[in-house]
Amino acid sequence: MSYLPEGTPVPSPGPDDAPFWDACDRQELRIQCCADCGTFRHPPIPVCAACRSTKSTWARTSGTGTVFSYTVAHHPTHPALHGAPPYNIAVIHLDGAGDVRLVSNVVDVPPDEMRIGMRVIVVWDAIGDGHFLPRFRREDGP
Amino acid sequence: MTAREASICGRAAIVGIGETAYAKHGGLRGRTEIELCMEAICKAAEDAGVPLDEVDGFTSYGFERHEPVVIQAALGIPELRYASLVWGGGGGGCAAAVMNAALAVATGQCRHAVAYRSICQGQYERYGQFRQRPLWGSFISPFGLMSPAQMTALTFRRHMFLYGTNREHLAEVALTFRENAQRNSRAVTFGKPLDRETYFAGRPIADPFHLYDCCLETDGACAVLVTSEERSRDLRQKPVRILAAAQASGPGWSLGPMGTHNMPMDDYATINSRVVARIVFEQAGLTPADIDVAQIYDAFTGLIPMALEDYGFCERGGSGDFIAAGNLRFATGALPCNTAGGLLSEAYLHGLNLVVEGARQIRGTSTSQVENARTCLVTSGGGGGHKSALILGH
Numbered sequence: 050m051s052y053l054p055e056g057t058p059v060p061s062p063g064p065d066d067a068p069f070w071d072a073c074d075r076q077e078l079r080i081q082c083c084a085d086c087g088t089f090r091h092p093p094i095p096v097c098a099a100c101r102s103t104k105s106t107w108a109r110t111s112g113t114g115t116v117f118s119y120t121v122a123h124h125p126t127h128p129a130l131h132g133a134p135p136y137n138i139a140v141i142h143l144d145g146a147g148d149v150r151l152v153s154n155v156v157d158v159p160p161d162e163m164r165i166g167m168r169v170i171v172v173w174d175a176i177g178d179g180h181f182l183p184r185f186r187r188e189d190g191p
Numbered sequence: 192m193t194a195r196e197a198s199i200c201g202r203a204a205i206v207g208i209g210e211t212a213y214a215k216h217g218g219l220r221g222r223t224e225i226e227l228c229m230e231a232i233c234k235a236a237e238d239a240g241v242p243l244d245e246v247d248g249f250t251s252y253g254f255e256r257h258e259p260v261v262i263q264a265a266l267g268i269p270e271l272r273y274a275s276l277v278w279g280g281g282g283g284g285c286a287a288a289v290m291n292a293a294l295a296v297a298t299g300q301c302r303h304a305v306a307y308r309s310i311c312q313g314q315y316e317r318y319g320q321f322r323q324r325p326l327w328g329s330f331i332s333p334f335g336l337m338s339p340a341q342m343t344a345l346t347f348r349r350h351m352f353l354y355g356t357n358r359e360h361l362a363e364v365a366l367t368f369r370e371n372a373q374r375n376s377r378a379v380t381f382g383k384p385l386d387r388e389t390y391f392a393g394r395p396i397a398d399p400f401h402l403y404d405c406c407l408e409t410d411g412a413c414a415v416l417v418t419s420e421e422r423s424r425d426l427r428q429k430p431v432r433i434l435a436a437a438q439a440s441g442p443g444w445s446l447g448p449m450g451t452h453n454m455p456m457d458d459y460a461t462i463n464s465r466v467v468a469r470i471v472f473e474q475a476g477l478t479p480a481d482i483d484v485a486q487i488y489d490a491f492t493g494l495i496p497m498a499l500e501d502y503g504f505c506e507r508g509g510s511g512d513f514i515a516a517g518n519l520r521f522a523t524g525a526l527p528c529n530t531a532g533g534l535l536s537e538a539y540l541h542g543l544n545l546v547v548e549g550a551r552q553i554r555g556t557s558t559s560q561v562e563n564a565r566t567c568l569v570t571s572g573g574g575g576g577h578k579s580a581l582i583l584g585h
Contacts, residue, residue, distance in 0.1 A: 053335050058321070060329035070329070092327045092451045098443065118352070118452075118459070120344035121398040126337040127321035135395075138336045140345055140452045148456050152331050160398070165352045182333055 051174050052156045052184055053136065056129030059176055066093040068107050073181050076173040079107040080146045089147035110146050112171030113188060117142040117150055121160040135160045141169060141185055157186045198474040203293035204423035204430035205550045205583065207239025207305075207416030213379050213538035216408040217313030224412075228257045228309030229266060231412035239416045240427035241303050246416070248273035248304030250291040252284025253575075254541065257309060273301040277438070277579070280449065281318070281339070282488050282534075282572025285542030287579035290436035292417035302418065308543040309412035317408060330451045340405050340491060342448040344397040347493030350460035351399065354508035358399060360515060361492040362390050365403045365535060367519050368489065372532025375558040379407050380536045404492040406534040413544050431553040434566070434584045435474035439467040440577040449575040462494055464501035464570065464578045472503075475582045477566060479503040482582070484552050484561040485526055485568040486545035489533040495519070498570060502580075521559045530559035545569050549583045 051057075062070040072079035082089050083097035084104035096103050119139040125131045137160060141151045155169055169185035176182055209231040212219065219227065236243045247270050249259035259274035273295040277284030285308070292304035316322060321337040336342065350356055369385040372378035385403060393402030423430035443455045444463045454463070472478060479502060487498045496510035504526055505513040519528040531537045531548040538544050549569040551557040557564075571579040 053333075057335065058328070058332040060333055062329060066329065091453055092330055118345045118349040120341050120348055120400075121395070122335055122341055123395040123397065124319075124338075124340075126319065126341070127332075127335075130335065133335070136335055138334060138341055138345065148453070150451070150453055152334050152336050152452055154334055165349065176333070184334075 051176055052154050054129050054133055055177070057127065059180065065095060069093055072107060073183055074179060076181055078110045078112045078171050078183050080110055080143065080149050081105050082108040089149045091149040091151070108146070111144055114141040114143040114169055114185070116140070116155065116163070116165055116167040116169060118165060119155070119163045121163065137163050139163070139185065151183065153184050155185050155187065194473050195476050199290065199293050199297060199436050200434055200474045201432055202297040202420050203417055204420055204432045205289070205415045206418050206423050206426045206428050206430055207235040207237070207241065208414070208547045208550050209234030209236070209238055210377065210413040210544070210547060211411045213377060213409055213411040215379055216317060216410055219311065219313065219410040224309050224311035224314050225257050225265070227311060227410070227412035228307060229262060231309065231414040232262065232305050232307055233266070235305055235414040235416040238428065239418070241416060241418070244269055246303045246305055247271055248292060248295045248301030250275050250288045250295070250304055250306045251308060252277035252288045252541070253280040255308060256315070273304055279576040281575060282490065282542035283575045283577055284438070284571060284579055285488070285546060286436065286569055286571045286581045287438040288543070289415060289417060289433070289546055289581055290438060290579060293433050293436050296417055296419045302422070304417050305414050306417065306543065306546070307412065307414035308540050310540055311410045312408050313410050319408065326446065327450050338397065340400050341397040343491045343493055344400050345452060346448050346460055347491070347497065348399060350493070350497055353460055354511060356496050356511040358391070360496060360511045361399070361404055362387060363514050364489070364492040364495045364519065365390055368529045368533045369536045371521055371530050371559045372536035375531045375537060378532040378537040379409060380532060400491055400493065406490045406539045407536070409539040411538055411540060413540050413547050415543070415546055415550060429554055431550040431583050432585060433581060434477070435471035435580070435582040437467050437470040437474065438577055438579040439470055441466045444576065446576050460497060461501050462497045462578065464498060464580070467578045467580050468502045471580045471582050475584070477582065481566055482526065482568045483564040483566050484530060485528045486530070486533070486549045487528055487570045488542050488545065488572045489529055489535050490539070490572060492535065495528070502568065502570065527559070527561050530557050530561065542571055546581065549581065553583050553585065
């Protein structure tokens with residue numbers, strides 16, 4: 050079962066970010082990386098801010114990271130979310146991808162146990178039609 | 192020529208202010224948003240003593256639904272010479288819209304320009320709910336990150352982690368602004384004082400923000416009429432001079448918390464206003480210590496500590512102590528703040544009502560008037576992309 054209910058908006062990839070979501074569907078966490086200077090960037094965009102090269106690759110990451118910040122949502126802000134709160138929203142600073150952070154959720158941690166600095170690892174949450182979202186669980190969890 | 196001499200400093204003035212009644216969303220049933228919009232514009236012109244036919248410029252900012260040409264035609268205004276909309280959503284452009292009006296009148300592009308904002312959340316959407324994001328929605332909405340409260344909670348949570356700011360500091364902000372609103376009969380919360388117990392009992396919205404950390408949802412409109420320094424001398428009201436007006440963004444901020452939260456590591460727990468702060472103080476030839484009163488964008492209480500640091504009223508990480516010392520309070524604080532009640536307690540007009548209150552302070556007509564107020568800083572939103580600010584004065 051997915052962390053958030055069916056009916057929650059799903060990704061609608063465009064040309065710039067399709068490689069990210071295609072990788073997710075293969076359960077690989079890939080982050081766009083400059084082919085010339087190696088700087089990671091997110092969200093996907095066609096140019097490197099560090100060297101302005103337009104050549105990029107999609108580097109596979111370990112899927113581990115650290116909770117950089119979080120909030121616990123108590124108020125349903127979308128019709129599909131009625132009954133879902135409280136749920137957490139976390140900003141995950143990924144390992145091995147420079148400063149890149151992903152907005153996601155930590156699926157196995159109750160609201161009052163969320164902490165900045167918590168170590169997490171990606172889990173692939175099926176959202177139907179063969180699509181997966183990168184969510185996270187506690188790295189030292191079960 | 193110095194940066195100050197080349198700038199907008201002193202070349203334009205706010206000479207008219209206009210406001211409709213403010214009410215809780217849905218509270219002005221029977222009136223439409225465009226009707227409120229036109230009422231505020233007409234009142235600003237009337238307040239200035241400028242015939243509506245001579246208003247030939249209009250400015251607003253992201254999320255405004257009513258185009259200048261529509262308003263011009265509806266009001267039968269003969270000639271439109273300047274119209275602009277600032278990029279970005281919500282309040283990031285509230286001061287920039289006034290800046291654009293000032294630039295237009297100072298350079299003769301038009302005679303009188305009105306900056307306006309109308310919001311009827313009763314008629315249209317509510318901002319606290321999911322809305323399609325024009326960019327990068329795929330990276331946030333599927334994870335349940337949908338409302339500005341949640342987005343700002345993430346940045347302020349990091350501020351708490353880094354600097355030890357806490358809910359006591361947020362309470363001081365909320366209670367101070369609510370107290371100001373009790374002297375302002377226009378405020379939506381007039382007659383509804385807030386005490387500590389009620390504040391702390393507020394239901395959680397997006398931790399650490401609870402109910403009273405979040406701004407109101409308002410129906411209403413407001414407007415300010417801006418004209419050149421030269422024309423301002425002959426009008427009905429004491430001119431409120433625009434001593435500085437700027438719009439800016441720091442490196443790499445992009446859409447900030449309204450995007451994917453990949454702002455520069457060191458800037459994450461800020462409101463991206465350090466650049467705009469530097470520019471407005473430079474333009475006006477002033478420092479934070481010279482500011483007598485401030486109107487700071489307070490869609491959420493947590494924006495205030497981050498803004499105080501960005502604008503240099505205290506050191507980074509020092510805002511909790513600054514707030515706890517009572518510095519924001521009317522009559523006794525070193526920096527009386529949001530003297531009409533702000534977005535938390537007066538009305539949520541995406542910050543343009545902060546400009547209106549800033550003008551009142553310089554006129555000397557605020558309901559929480561700071562004695563001998565000679566300078567007022569007005570800042571824009573804390574969320575999305577670029578930020579803007581004004582320094583108003585004599």
